[in-house]
Amino acid sequence: MTTTEGRRPVDLDRILASVRGGLVVSCQAPTGSPLRDPAITAVVARAVLLGGAAGLRVNGPDDVAAVRAVTDVPVIGLHKVEGGPRPFITPTPDLARGLVAAGADVVAADASVQVHGPRLDGFGAVVAAVDVPVMADVSTLEEGLRAAELGAALVGTTLSGYTPASTPAPEGPDLDLVAALAAEGLTVVAEGRIRTPEAVAAAFDAGAAAVVVGGAITDPLLTARRFAAVTPRARDTAEASA
Numbered sequence: 430m431t432t433t434e435g436r437r438p439v440d441l442d443r444i445l446a447s448v449r450g451g452l453v454v455s456c457q458a459p460t461g462s463p464l465r466d467p468a469i470t471a472v473v474a475r476a477v478l479l480g481g482a483a484g485l486r487v488n489g490p491d492d493v494a495a496v497r498a499v500t501d502v503p504v505i506g507l508h509k510v511e512g513g514p515r516p517f518i519t520p521t522p523d524l525a526r527g528l529v530a531a532g533a534d535v536v537a538a539d540a541s542v543q544v545h546g547p548r549l550d551g552f553g554a555v556v557a558a559v560d561v562p563v564m565a566d567v568s569t570l571e572e573g574l575r576a577a578e579l580g581a582a583l584v585g586t587t588l589s590g591y592t593p594a595s596t597p598a599p600e601g602p603d604l605d606l607v608a609a610l611a612a613e614g615l616t617v618v619a620e621g622r623i624r625t626p627e628a629v630a631a632a633f634d635a636g637a638a639a640v641v642v643g644g645a646i647t648d649p650l651l652t653a654r655r656f657a658a659v660t661p662r663a664r665d666t667a668e669a670s671a
């Protein structure tokens with residue numbers, strides 16, 4: 430895969446060897462969750478590592494530092510910026526540098542046309558700003574190809590279904606995008622709406638080098654909501670407000 434000058438291939442090899450064929454668990458608590466606390470994120474990280482996670486994906490420098498303190502497994506750091514149509518993922522070089530300073534092995538960054546325009550120049554600036562591999566979070570094949578040209582070490586399907594170029598979202602993961610990126614020879618991380626072990630296996634079958642699972646493992650609010658939604662009480666409430 431394309432790399433930019435100055436990148437440290439030795440680090441990428443080590444990280445890829447650690448996570449290839451394995452599960453990466455995204456340990457993030459959404460805004461408003463009582464779990465949003467770096468100490469809790471670190472505990473959740475320890476739990477999922479015991480469960481077999483080969484790598485972790487963590488939001489924000491404080492959480493990255495807290496997780497870095499408890500494990501040596503690869504940590505993919507991202508920094509979400511709220512306030513736009515959706516959270517933008519590490520949109521600036523400064524935010525990327527902050528994640529590296531906090532101990533991230535890989536920086537995940539938005540590589541969408543929605544954030545950076547068709548040439549993804551802003552994503553290129555993020556790649557150039559850090560001396561660790563960058564995972565491009567993309568929503569389309571074209572974004573993935575451009576991100577690779579700009580030096581992305583990994584391409585994740587993270588944003589499929591969340592950008593104007595990729596909506597409406599499929600119900601499950603975008604395995605077609607995984608397959609299309611893999612067919613181009615890119616190192617693909619399948620991410621987004623992977624909620625079952627069967628979906629993990631399907632993502633590897635589609636050509637993923639690694640698979641990220643988030644909410645289905647680390648967000649009890651989401652899980653409780655899914656279960657509560659099918660109770661008679663929820664049905665009664667829905668009927669009363671209709």
Ligand SMILES: CC(=O)N[C@H](C=O)[C@@H](O)[C@H](O)[C@H](O)COP(=O)(O)O
Binds near residue numbers: 587620
């Ligand atoms: C679109 C976006 O901002 N995705 C974020 C990226 O880090 C997270 O909110 C997701 O939880 C993560 O991608 C894992 O996906 P899922 O929770 O569906 O397994």
